[in-house]
Amino acid sequence: MNKEIQINIHTGLVGFVLLDRLTEVSAQSIAGHKHFAAPSATLLMESLAQLGASHVRHLTDFAKHAFLLKIKTCSLPPGPLPPGNYTFAGQLQSQSSSVFSHRLQAFASDTVIMEGIFLFALADYDANFSREILQQHYQRIFACLQTDTARDF
Amino acid sequence: MDTLDEIKKILTEILDIEGQEITPETYLVRELGTESIDLLELAVAINAHFHIEVKDDEIFVKALRLHLQKAKDEGFDPAKYLAESYPALTTARIEEILADIEGGPVLKVKDVQSYIEWQTKNKDND
Numbered sequence: 001m002n003k004e005i006q007i008n009i010h011t012g013l014v015g016f017v018l019l020d021r022l023t024e025v026s027a028q029s030i031a032g033h034k035h036f037a038a039p040s041a042t043l044l045m046e047s048l049a050q051l052g053a054s055h056v057r058h059l060t061d062f063a064k065h066a067f068l069l070k071i072k073t074c075s076l077p078p079g080p081l082p083p084g085n086y087t088f089a090g091q092l093q094s095q096s097s098s099v100f101s102h103r104l105q106a107f108a109s110d111t112v113i114m115e116g117i118f119l120f121a122l123a124d125y126d127a128n129f130s131r132e133i134l135q136q137h138y139q140r141i142f143a144c145l146q147t148d149t150a151r152d153f
Numbered sequence: 154m155d156t157l158d159e160i161k162k163i164l165t166e167i168l169d170i171e172g173q174e175i176t177p178e179t180y181l182v183r184e185l186g187t188e189s190i191d192l193l194e195l196a197v198a199i200n201a202h203f204h205i206e207v208k209d210d211e212i213f214v215k216a217l218r219l220h221l222q223k224a225k226d227e228g229f230d231p232a233k234y235l236a237e238s239y240p241a242l243t244t245a246r247i248e249e250i251l252a253d254i255e256g257g258p259v260l261k262v263k264d265v266q267s268y269i270e271w272q273t274k275n276k277d278n279d
Contacts, residue, residue: 069193096196096207121193 018047019088022054022145030055031089032145039081044114045074048104051088054142056100056120059092062139064122065129069099074116084108098122156203156266156273163198164262167191177263181213183256199265205272211239212268214250214260221254241271 024031032051036043049068056066087107094101099121106114125131154162161175168185181187187195192213200207210216217235224234235247242250242264250259 070190072194094197094201096193096200096209096212098209099193099197101197101201119194119197 017141017145018043018050019054019145022051022142023087025055025058025146027059028092029090030058031087033085033087035085036081037083039083039086041076041081041114044077044081044086044106045071045116047086047088048074048090048106048114048116049118051090052100052102052104052118052120054138054145055090055092055102056122057138058142059100060122062135062142065125065134066120066122069119069121072101072117072119074118075114077113081108081113086113093117156269157262159202160199160262160265160269163195163202167194167198175262177261177266179262180258181260181262181265182258195265199269203269203273205269205276207268207272211241212265214239214242214264217250217254217259241268243267 018034019032020034022030022032030051032047032054034047049071053066053068060066085108088104089107090102090104092100093103099119102118102120104116104118105112123129125134157177164175164181164185164187165171165173168187168191170185173185175185179185181192193209196207196209196212199205199212216238220235220238221231223229224231231251232244232247235250236242236244239247246264246267253259
C-alpha cells in the first residue's frame with residue numbers, strides 16, 4: 001500500500017526564515033539581525049546557518065542549491081538568552097568550487113555569544129531540489145531581507 | 154614544511170588519523186577511508202592553507218568513469234581525454250590510473266599534491 005505520511009513540525013515561529021533583515025552583504029562578508037521573543041541556542045545556530053547559506057547563494061547568483069554541509073565548531077551561549085535583538089555576522093574564510101567555509105558569529109548587545117565555523121556545499125538543482133521553485137524562492141527572500149519591508153515567510 | 158607534509162597534516166586533522174602512515178602512494182578512499190564529506194572539507198582546507206583555486210572535480214579526480222564513458226561515446230582516446238579533464242596529472246599518472254581503475258577509487262595523496270603544486274605554479278605565473 002502506497003501511503004503518504006505527513007509530518008508537521010511546530011517551531012513556534014511564523015515561517016522558518018530566522019533573519020529579519022540583511023544589513024550588509026559583500027563578497028567576503030554578510031550581516032543581519034533577528035528579534036527573538038523566545039531565543040534558544042538552537043534557533044541562533046539556525047540563524048547563523050541561514051545567514052551563511054544566504055551568502056553562498058548570493059555569491060553564486062542562486063545558480064545552485066546551497067545547503068549546510070557541516071558545523072565544524074560552534075560555541076554555545078554562556079547562559080540563558082533573554083528576548084530581544086540579536087545580530088549575526090559571517091566572514092567567508094575559504095572556498096572551493098563546491099564548498100564554502102564561513103566564520104559565523106551571533107551577538108547580543110555587541111557581545112559575541114555564539115560563534116563557529118560552518119561549511120556550506122553547492123549542488124545542482126534536480127528533481128528533489130527544483131530549480132523552478134527554489135531559485136525564485138531564495139532570490140525573493142534575499143531581496144526582501146535587504147529591504148525595509150522584510151517580513152516573515 | 155613542504156607540500157606533502159602540509160597535506161599529511163591537514164589529512165590527519167580532518168580524518169582524525171593521528172599516527173597513521175601517509176605517503177604519496179596512499180589511497181585516500183581505499184586506505185584512509187576518506188568519505189565524500191571529508192573531501193569537501195579537505196577542499197576548503199587546501200584553499201585556506203595554500204591560497205589556490207580548488208576545483209573539486211580536478212583535485213579529487215572525480216567523475217572519472219563519466220569522463221571515460223564520454224571519451225568512449227565520442228570516440229576519443231581515453232588518456233588524452235583524461236589529460237584534458239585533469240590537467241594537473243602527468244601522462245604517466247593517467248596511464249597508471251587507467252590500469253588501476255578496476256581496483257576502486259584511484260585517488261592518491263600524490264594526486265592532491267600534484268594539483269596543489271600545479272595550481273601554485275599557475276598562480277605564480279599569473
